[in-house]
Amino acid sequence: MTMKTACKDEGRVTRGKYVSNIDAIQQLSPTEKSEISNVTTRFQFRASKYYLSLIDWDDPDDPIRRIIVPHPNELQRWGDIDVSDESSVTVARGLQHKYASTVLLLVTEMCGGFCRFCFRKRLFMRGNNETRFDLDEAVKYISRHPEVNNVLITGGDPLILSTSKLEAIVSAISKIEHVRIIRIGTKIPAFDPFRIIDDPTLPQMLAKYSTPERRIHLMCHFDHPNELTDASREGIRIMQQAGVICVNQSPISRGISDDPEVMAQLWNELSYMGVPQYYVFLNRPTIGNKPFHVPIVEAYFLIEEARKHCSGLAKRAKFVMSHSTGKIEIVGVDGNYIYMKYHRAKYARDEQRFFVCHRDDDAYWLDQLEPIDSMQKTG
Numbered sequence: 001m002t003m004k005t006a007c008k009d010e011g012r013v014t015r016g017k018y019v020s021n022i023d024a025i026q027q028l029s030p031t032e033k034s035e036i037s038n039v040t041t042r043f044q045f046r047a048s049k050y051y052l053s054l055i056d057w058d059d060p061d062d063p064i065r066r067i068i069v070p071h072p073n074e075l076q077r078w079g080d081i082d083v084s085d086e087s088s089v090t091v092a093r094g095l096q097h098k099y100a101s102t103v104l105l106l107v108t109e110m111c112g113g114f115c116r117f118c119f120r121k122r123l124f125m126r127g128n129n130e131t132r133f134d135l136d137e138a139v140k141y142i143s144r145h146p147e148v149n150n151v152l153i154t155g156g157d158p159l160i161l162s163t164s165k166l167e168a169i170v171s172a173i174s175k176i177e178h179v180r181i182i183r184i185g186t187k188i189p190a191f192d193p194f195r196i197i198d199d200p201t202l203p204q205m206l207a208k209y210s211t212p213e214r215r216i217h218l219m220c221h222f223d224h225p226n227e228l229t230d231a232s233r234e235g236i237r238i239m240q241q242a243g244v245i246c247v248n249q250s251p252i253s254r255g256i257s258d259d260p261e262v263m264a265q266l267w268n269e270l271s272y273m274g275v276p277q278y279y280v281f282l283n284r285p286t287i288g289n290k291p292f293h294v295p296i297v298e299a300y301f302l303i304e305e306a307r308k309h310c311s312g313l314a315k316r317a318k319f320v321m322s323h324s325t326g327k328i329e330i331v332g333v334d335g336n337y338i339y340m341k342y343h344r345a346k347y348a349r350d351e352q353r354f355f356v357c358h359r360d361d362d363a364y365w366l367d368q369l370e371p372i373d374s375m376q377k378t379g
Contacts, residue, residue, distance in 0.1 A: 105152065180213070
């Protein structure tokens with residue numbers, strides 16, 4: 001199969017223009033709108049006009065469409081609302097501390113678009129107030145924990161915030177002496193790169209705080225090569241020129257990135273841009289995500305096949321699942337077993353621990369696997 005990379009400049013007229021009502025998408029037929037209306041009642045829809053313009057509406061399986069347009073199968077019974085049990089590591093509203101060296105801040109419940117497979121879709125549901133954190137309280141907490149050397153600002157998407165609001169957060173954190181890395185989780189370079197291109201104050205602000213001794217890292221989220229348009233590449237280039245380190249992380253999702261050729265093209269193109277793939281996530285069994293899940297064993301072999309077509313620089317990503325007990329790397333599969341290791345661990349006893357489970361080709365999460373006799377279950 002020959003993949004094509006979208007390269008057209010979609011036009012600045014779409015900058016900042018968002019759609020949150022399916023009825024506004026003229027390319028959808030009345031029947032299609034009717035079929036997904038119940039989905040949007042439960043799981044919200046949001047997209048930029050720029051991102052919608054990347055869809056080939058003549059292709060019902062278009063990957064960009066699958067990422068952003070609701071599907072009736074999202075209502076199938078499946079998973080939990082908080083699969084990774086983030087509530088158990090929430091030390092204050094909007095403040096999570098799961099790994100010793102890392103604190104996570106949920107600073108907004110809004111994104112440039114709502115991925116249909118989002119593992120944190122609870123933030124976009126009515127009644128949620130997890131992101132209303134107190135910056136002063138967060139700074140005090142981090143200051144009291146010298147083991148914290150990096151802070152992840154996420155949500156939602158922090159780049160949805162105004163530059164002044166984001167700077168208030170970045171500035172306060174950067175003053176904490178033992179914090180050496182600030183990470184910003186974002187899909188804005190894919191969803192709305194003009195947020196970066198048309199606001200020079202954003203890269204100027206980040207350049208002020210991304211110093212040789214304390215770099216800011218942009219944790220980008222590109223799922224498919226068709227997201228790598230001229231505009232998105234320009235957004236990344238601007239960030240890099242501002243001294244921001246850009247990396248990519250994304251899940252393996254059915255119908256989007258479960259093709260080795262697609263993964264290889266994405267990782268290679270990103271490597272040419274100087275954006276290494278950091279993680280490939282197993283898609284979490286979050287409520288509404290059944291249409292996108294790929295079982296552990298199948299995902300492992302698809303990823304390994306993709307690696308065959310990448311340079312060393314392009315295939316550095318770790319294949320992990322973000323389990324409640326930590327980030328678990330799937331390091332190997334043979335005829336009988338699945339071999340795993342904790343890349344990050346919630347509990348000190350698990351840090352870097354290697355373990356083995358019986359192979360189960362239907363399993364899509366650690367909890368479904370049976371460890372070999374010599375190992376106790378985690379948790």
